[in-house]
Amino acid sequence: MRGKRKGDRVFHIIAIAAAAYTLLMIVIVAFSVGDGSREIFSFEGFGFFAGTDWNPVDGRESYGALPYIIGTLISSAIAMVIGVPISLAIAIFISEMAPSRISTPLSFVIELLAAVPSIIYGLWALFVFRFWIRDLIEMPLNNAFGGSIPFFSQTPFGLDVFTAGIVLAIMIIPIVSSVSREILKAVPNSQREAAYSLGATRWETVRFAIFPYAKSGILGAAMLGLGRAVGETILVTMIIGNVVGIAAIPSSLFDQSQTLSSLIANEFNEASSELQISALMGLGAVLLILTIGINIGARLFVSKMIKVSAGVRE
Amino acid sequence: MSSEESFNVDNSSLFKSLNDNTYGSSSATIKHYKLSIRNLDAWFGAKQALKKINLDIMPNTATAIIGPSGCGKTTLIRCLNRMHEMTPGAGARGQVILDGIDIYDNKRVDPVIIKRRIGMVFQKPNPFPTMSIYDNVAAGLKLNGVKNKGLISEIVKESLEAAVLWDEVKNELDKPGMGLSGGQQQRLCIARALAMQPEILLMDEPTSALDPIASSKIEELVYNLKKDLAIIIVTHNMQQAARVSDYAAFMYLGELIEYGPTNQIFKNPKKELTERYISGKFG
Amino acid sequence: MQQKESRQENYREKIQDIMSRQSSKKKLIDRIMSAVAIVCVISALIPLASILIEVVKNGISAISIEFLTQPPGSFFLGHGGIAPAIQGTLIVVGLASLIGAPVGVLAGIYLSEYAGNGIFPSMVRFFNDVLTGVPSIVMGIVGYVTIVLLLGSFSVLAGALALSIIMIPIVVRVTEETFKIVPNSIREAAHSLGIPKWKITLFITMKSAKNGILTGIVLAISRITGETAPLIMTILGTSLFFTSFTGPIDALPLRIWRLASQPYESAHSQGWGAALVLILIVLILSVVLRLLVQRKAGFKINRATF
Numbered sequence: 026m027r028g029k030r031k032g033d034r035v036f037h038i039i040a041i042a043a044a045a046y047t048l049l050m051i052v053i054v055a056f057s058v059g060d061g062s063r064e065i066f067s068f069e070g071f072g073f074f075a076g077t078d079w080n081p082v083d084g085r086e087s088y089g090a091l092p093y094i095i096g097t098l099i100s101s102a103i104a105m106v107i108g109v110p111i112s113l114a115i116a117i118f119i120s121e122m123a124p125s126r127i128s129t130p131l132s133f134v135i136e137l138l139a140a141v142p143s144i145i146y147g148l149w150a151l152f153v154f155r156f157w158i159r160d161l162i163e164m165p166l167n168n169a170f171g172g173s174i175p176f177f178s179q180t181p182f183g184l185d186v187f188t189a190g191i192v193l194a195i196m197i198i199p200i201v202s203s204v205s206r207e208i209l210k211a212v213p214n215s216q217r218e219a220a221y222s223l224g225a226t227r228w229e230t231v232r233f234a235i236f237p238y239a240k241s242g243i244l245g246a247a248m249l250g251l252g253r254a255v256g257e258t259i260l261v262t263m264i265i266g267n268v269v270g271i272a273a274i275p276s277s278l279f280d281q282s283q284t285l286s287s288l289i290a291n292e293f294n295e296a297s298s299e300l301q302i303s304a305l306m307g308l309g310a311v312l313l314i315l316t317i318g319i320n321i322g323a324r325l326f327v328s329k330m331i332k333v334s335a336g337v338r339e
Numbered sequence: 340m341s342s343e344e345s346f347n348v349d350n351s352s353l354f355k356s357l358n359d360n361t362y363g364s365s366s367a368t369i370k371h372y373k374l375s376i377r378n379l380d381a382w383f384g385a386k387q388a389l390k391k392i393n394l395d396i397m398p399n400t401a402t403a404i405i406g407p408s409g410c411g412k413t414t415l416i417r418c419l420n421r422m423h424e425m426t427p428g429a430g431a432r433g434q435v436i437l438d439g440i441d442i443y444d445n446k447r448v449d450p451v452i453i454k455r456r457i458g459m460v461f462q463k464p465n466p467f468p469t470m471s472i473y474d475n476v477a478a479g480l481k482l483n484g485v486k487n488k489g490l491i492s493e494i495v496k497e498s499l500e501a502a503v504l505w506d507e508v509k510n511e512l513d514k515p516g517m518g519l520s521g522g523q524q525q526r527l528c529i530a531r532a533l534a535m536q537p538e539i540l541l542m543d544e545p546t547s548a549l550d551p552i553a554s555s556k557i558e559e560l561v562y563n564l565k566k567d568l569a570i571i572i573v574t575h576n577m578q579q580a581a582r583v584s585d586y587a588a589f590m591y592l593g594e595l596i597e598y599g600p601t602n603q604i605f606k607n608p609k610k611e612l613t614e615r616y617i618s619g620k621f622g
Numbered sequence: 623m624q625q626k627e628s629r630q631e632n633y634r635e636k637i638q639d640i641m642s643r644q645s646s647k648k649k650l651i652d653r654i655m656s657a658v659a660i661v662c663v664i665s666a667l668i669p670l671a672s673i674l675i676e677v678v679k680n681g682i683s684a685i686s687i688e689f690l691t692q693p694p695g696s697f698f699l700g701h702g703g704i705a706p707a708i709q710g711t712l713i714v715v716g717l718a719s720l721i722g723a724p725v726g727v728l729a730g731i732y733l734s735e736y737a738g739n740g741i742f743p744s745m746v747r748f749f750n751d752v753l754t755g756v757p758s759i760v761m762g763i764v765g766y767v768t769i770v771l772l773l774g775s776f777s778v779l780a781g782a783l784a785l786s787i788i789m790i791p792i793v794v795r796v797t798e799e800t801f802k803i804v805p806n807s808i809r810e811a812a813h814s815l816g817i818p819k820w821k822i823t824l825f826i827t828m829k830s831a832k833n834g835i836l837t838g839i840v841l842a843i844s845r846i847t848g849e850t851a852p853l854i855m856t857i858l859g860t861s862l863f864f865t866s867f868t869g870p871i872d873a874l875p876l877r878i879w880r881l882a883s884q885p886y887e888s889a890h891s892q893g894w895g896a897a898l899v900l901i902l903i904v905l906i907l908s909v910v911l912r913l914l915v916q917r918k919a920g921f922k923i924n925r926a927t928f
Contacts, residue, residue, distance in 0.1 A: 036820035040736055043728035044746045047794060050787050051749045057767035114662035122659060138670050140908045142848025144875040145897050148882055149673045195669050215465040222459040223479035226451050226652035237469035256757025258851040286759045290854055309763045320755030452645055484644025485637050494633055536634040
């Protein structure tokens with residue numbers, strides 16, 4: 026009897042320790058980022074958030090995160106504007122339109138988009154996709170509106186914030202459409218039947234009965250996509266053009282830029298001073314706060330509608 | 340149109356496929372049927388749920404569909420407004436003739452549009468939770484292109500009155516529909532269906548989720564509504580059927596066993612199965 | 623009565639007139655929106671097809687025995703291979719999994735079998751969810767500050783730590799959910815036979831949950847195999863084979879990145895070849911293995927949500 030109790034106690038302790046370790050991980054993360062960025066924050070203070078310099082020259086060092094905050098926001102905004110509607114359309118297609126012999130393989134294929142590592146997205150975007158975008162979208166827009174609309178000025182050659190935004194849109198499709206699909210499933214069928222019995226078409230049912238019900242859940246799904254786009258690093262480093270300082274604030278869609286994460290990746294291995302490394306980690310701190318905020322907000326919205334499961338379904 | 344008027348309409352071509360299960364009168368004074376069901380089969384995947392149903396519904400009447408669970412009552416009325424086939428794997432074959440036109444004739448009838456003329460109320464009240472009471476009732480009108488605000492508000496008032504809900508909510512029309520009690524929500528759904536000015540109202544066990552007081556309110560309004568439309572009400576409550584309906588159809592295992600005036604069905608059933616069900620021996 | 627009837631008829635006439643005018647517009651809009659949905663679906667499938675095609679098309683020419691077994695040589699001469707990167711990926715991912723899988727499973731078991739809804743388990747669940755949203759570059763910072771600075775050099779350990787922090791929350795979630803699905807009757811039956819709880823959990827409940835958990839672990843492994851950002855700051859990348867756990871090492875995603883940044887065509891070609899190897903590993907892990915295991919397990923785990 027005593028042995029049995031001892032075995033249970035030991036195992037219980039091991040399990041608690043493992044769970045405690047996961048809490049420790051978040052502490053380690055916060056600590057690492059905080060400790061690494063301590064130097065830059067004591068050097069620049071809160072001016073770090075608003076500054077636009079990026080000068081590693083000894084004696085005149087000065088670093089500011091603002092251009093990269095803007096770059097992150099703009100590239101993510103493009104990703105959302107393009108990616109969220111497409112993801113919603115796919116979720117609606119799978120959940121309301123397609124018969125199961127199409128929707129099952131289709132959802133599997135969409136998941137494949139999530140399985141592709143971002144370095145491979147980067148490779149493809151750098152050597153293939155950007156030429157499509159440049160030739161099919163950017164050049165025509167630039168030729169037609171380059172003089173008149175500031176969005177489309179700047180001679181495009183495909184490595185810019187616009188292309189980054191489009192590829193980010195593709196990358197967020199799996200998560201936004203899959204969570205949206207869960208949300209749509211949670212809308213009770215009785216709502217659909219009520220709309221159909223009043224003579225609504227399928228689109229009208231989606232628009233008047235399903236969307237209003239699912240609104241907050243879909244917002245949560247979109248925010249999860251935003252978090253994904255904001256945090257993406259390697260894809261962005263490869264196609265956003267790699268500029269620093271004020272030049273990183275894009276003056277048009279076809280201009281080069283830099284995001285918080287892409288600059289860290291681009292400069293880390295060549296950083297010349299402790300302060301510069303600390304500045305990069307300061308960017309990491311901004312990134313961490315931003316993504317944690319987005320993630321918490323997203324999960325609040327989603328759980329408002331349904332309980333978020335790990336995706337394990339029967 | 341009241342049921343006392345009879346029309347010497349020659350509908351004999353419609354009735355060519357009559358068999359012993361129909362209950363039309365002789366061709367001398369054929370009453371004008373509002374809805375005629377002819378040889379209706381329905382299935383879910385491989386399982387057949389309705390077998391050769393033949394039934395005529397009179398205008399301005401309430402017809403109760405009764406029978407034990409699983410007999411196909413709900414399937415039947417869902418076939419009458421073409422909702423049945425929306426379930427994956429479900430289908431129906433046969434004719435459902437509304438005022439001379441078969442609603443299953445896809446060349447002449449659009450399954451979406453037909454629902455404007457045949458309304459439905461469901462077992463569990465399902466008002467739209469994000470809409471106010473007013474918007475709920477107006478929902479069908481707005482969905483189908485009615486924009487005139489004056490017309491809409493007249494119809495909303497009239498529908499809520501017909502559903503005996505107007506007095507209770509007339510000062511709170513902009514409050515959310517979900518804030519009402521269960522019985523009120525169901526009357527709201529009835530008002531919503533009535534706003535479309537349907538010619539036929541299908542009701543699928545509308546009071547089974549409600550308490551007796553709320554149920555009797557709805558029974559009363561059904562009784563009053565049949566002056567304006569034909570109502571087909573599925574119910575497993577035989578007393579309700581006896582109270583509310585003019586005609587009753589008894590179904591068992593997907594077949595129509597007997598159909599006739601309610602009095603006759605309950606007091607003098609012709610089939611033994613009917614008699615056994617009425618006297619509570621099964622179901 | 624007469625008045626009421628005619629008013630109703632009146633309404634009916636009016637609205638049926640208006641409604642019938644809307645009928646064709648209604649149907650047209652419905653058809654357009656259906657077409658839009660289909661276009662969106664296709665627009666998501668085209669990039670996927672293009673990626674797979676390009677990787678195979680451009681990468682296949684680089685694949686050779688030399689490519690897979692030799693260290694990098696001079697790009698100019700088009701020699702050499704990515705063997706250290708393959709080895710490095712296996713080692714770093716392997717080490718990360720060795721840390722991440724057991725910790726994740728045990729923590730998940732804690733949440734499912736031992737925890738209630740108190741503050742501690744709620745915090746564990748909450749922060750695990752938060753961690754899944756943290757960008758992987760930040761994990762690189764973690765690895766850098768904790769281990770690289772501590773040991774004074776870029777190392778396998780740092781990379782493994784960073785990857786394990788990415789892996790653990792995924793495994794915790796999958797384990798908890800999978801264990802929760804196992805019906806209580808199994809535990810109760812074992813309990814009534816006098817079997818101690820820890821044995822029930824590890825041997826009996828686990829048996830039912832095994833497939834789901836394995837699938838989750840495999841998915842998590844496929845995810846960290848493809849990660850580049852955390853490795854930039856932790857393992858540095860090198861042209862040499864593994865020397866020690868405290869020394870730098872190469873990995874496939876890192877090598878692809880470096881190759882792509884070179885101006886030489888031959889480097890790009892090798893980059894595609896490495897990408898082909900990487901995507902094969904990832905797809906085999908996340909697709910093939912999962913389909914095999916799932917067919918036995920009978921339920922699905924959605925990779926896209928993490």
